[in-house]
Amino acid sequence: MQELRIGDLTVQLPIIQGGMGVAVSLSGLASAVANAGGIGVISAAGIGMVEPDYIKNSHESNKRALRNQIRKARSLTNGILGVNIMMAMTDHEALIKLALEEKIDLIIMGAGLPMNIPALVAESGTDSHHTKLAVKVSSAKAARLIFMYWANKYNCIPDAVVVEGPLAGGHLGFKKEDLGSDPVPLDVLIRETVLTIKPYEEQFAKEVPVIAAGGIYTGYDIYDIMQAGAKGVKLGTRFVTTHECDASLAYKESFINCKKEDITIIDSPVGLPGRAIYNEFIRNIRLGKTKPFKCSWHCLSSCDFKKAPYCIAQALYNSVKGKMDEGFAFSGTNGYRAKKLQHVADVMKELVWEYGMQKAAASLSAVRLTVPV
Numbered sequence: 324m325q326e327l328r329i330g331d332l333t334v335q336l337p338i339i340q341g342g343m344g345v346a347v348s349l350s351g352l353a354s355a356v357a358n359a360g361g362i363g364v365i366s367a368a369g370i371g372m373v374e375p376d377y378i379k380n381s382h383e384s385n386k387r388a389l390r391n392q393i394r395k396a397r398s399l400t401n402g403i404l405g406v407n408i409m410m411a412m413t414d415h416e417a418l419i420k421l422a423l424e425e426k427i428d429l430i431i432m433g434a435g436l437p438m439n440i441p442a443l444v445a446e447s448g449t450d451s452h453h454t455k456l457a458v459k460v461s462s463a464k465a466a467r468l469i470f471m472y473w474a475n476k477y478n479c480i481p482d483a484v485v486v487e488g489p490l491a492g493g494h495l496g497f498k499k500e501d502l503g504s505d506p507v508p509l510d511v512l513i514r515e516t517v518l519t520i521k522p523y524e525e526q527f528a529k530e531v532p533v534i535a536a537g538g539i540y541t542g543y544d545i546y547d548i549m550q551a552g553a554k555g556v557k558l559g560t561r562f563v564t565t566h567e568c569d570a571s572l573a574y575k576e577s578f579i580n581c582k583k584e585d586i587t588i589i590d591s592p593v594g595l596p597g598r599a600i601y602n603e604f605i606r607n608i609r610l611g612k613t614k615p616f617k618c619s620w621h622c623l624s625s626c627d628f629k630k631a632p633y634c635i636a637q638a639l640y641n642s643v644k645g646k647m648d649e650g651f652a653f654s655g656t657n658g659y660r661a662k663k664l665q666h667v668a669d670v671m672k673e674l675v676w677e678y679g680m681q682k683a684a685a686s687l688s689a690v691r692l693t694v695p696v
């Protein structure tokens with residue numbers, strides 16, 4: 324596999340671990356992926372829930388928890404670390420500033436358009452050149468909007484673009500009707516995005532790698548999507564069933580025990596569809612059995628918490644702590660494929676080996692096509 328370059332940052336393997344909330348990817352998983360040569364990513368979503376005073380001091384506990392997890396991950400690896408911050412989080416600006424202060428290597432921003440981020444970076448007064456800024460989109464159109472806006476208003480462009488297709492786990496940037504039997508293929512989204520950002524790369528004399536995410540599970544998948552122009556990949560589901568993943572064993576076992584048909588689309592209270600593993604909790608919500616709750620601070624700006632049938636942050640955190648009946652797990656379409664827990668280092672070795680096999684198979688078939696028989 325070719326290394327991944329994001330500006331002056333060189334990553335040994337072009338594999339980014341997707342940030343997974345709430346508390347699925349913290350310092351444990353992120354440092355293990357970084358130690359294995361990829362980019363390990365801490366998810367900031369609801370991260371303060373790991374602190375005892377979250378309900379009373381939500382903003383402070385979110386900041387404290389993110390800082391603690393970044394520092395803990397740093398103490399466990401010399402590798403490359405990132406954080407995933409959703410624009411839909413009401414305190415996303417404070418968390419981005421904190422990540423910049425901590426000199427994180429990469430910030431991935433999605434779930435909303437990160438329009439004013441260059442201004443925020445300038446305002447933060449930190450060494451903005453160290454931290455690379457990646458935007459996560461679900462279409463070339465969204466990438467164009469961000470690039471055009473940053474270029475015109477701030478005279479800069481993002482350092483990387485993550486294109487997350489319709490097969491991913493978690494909240495999805497697609498309409499529910501577009502997630503049916505014939506969703507847009509990821510390679511089409513990648514090709515469109517590569518073409519869309521090309522003029523901006525030329526204007527700013529800067530290479531901006533396009534990273535593919537959503538439904539990528541093996542090294543064969545990685546090789547294939549790179550033929551469409553991706554320079555790297557971001558995998559979430561594949562890393563859940565690892566020993567190093569920060570979720571409980573019950574949470575990981577819900578992946579190992581689930582079947583293909585258990586993976587379903589839910590209507591999340593934040594107003595987006597999400598992909599998750601069907602269980603009793605989801606069944607009850609669909610039957611109208613709501614879980615009334617008090618919202619202490621409106622953590623997600625798009626959450627209609629007065630009408631929401633349950634608190635999604637709490638439901639996700641309950642399941643991560645092993646209370647599977649009081650919540651559910653997000654999962655990509657491949658969530659049923661793991662048969663056992665693995666170490667992150669072994670997953671990475673497997674991905675590299677499969678990539679090599681696929682590459683060899685592709686060059687053999689090219690020889691066969693060119694050699695007359």
Ligand SMILES: Cc1cc2nc3c(=O)[nH]c(=O)nc-3n(C[C@H](O)[C@H](O)[C@H](O)COP(=O)(O)O)c2cc1C
Pocket residue numbers: 340341342343344345347366368407409433434487490491492493494536537538539557558559560561563652653654655656657
């Ligand atoms: C359990 C789980 C939790 C996730 N949580 C978040 C999150 O908090 N924020 C976010 O932007 N993406 C989240 N994602 C999306 C991942 O970062 C990643 O882009 C996605 O999982 C890639 O698709 P894959 O799971 O098919 O590999 C989550 C995905 C999963 C499976």
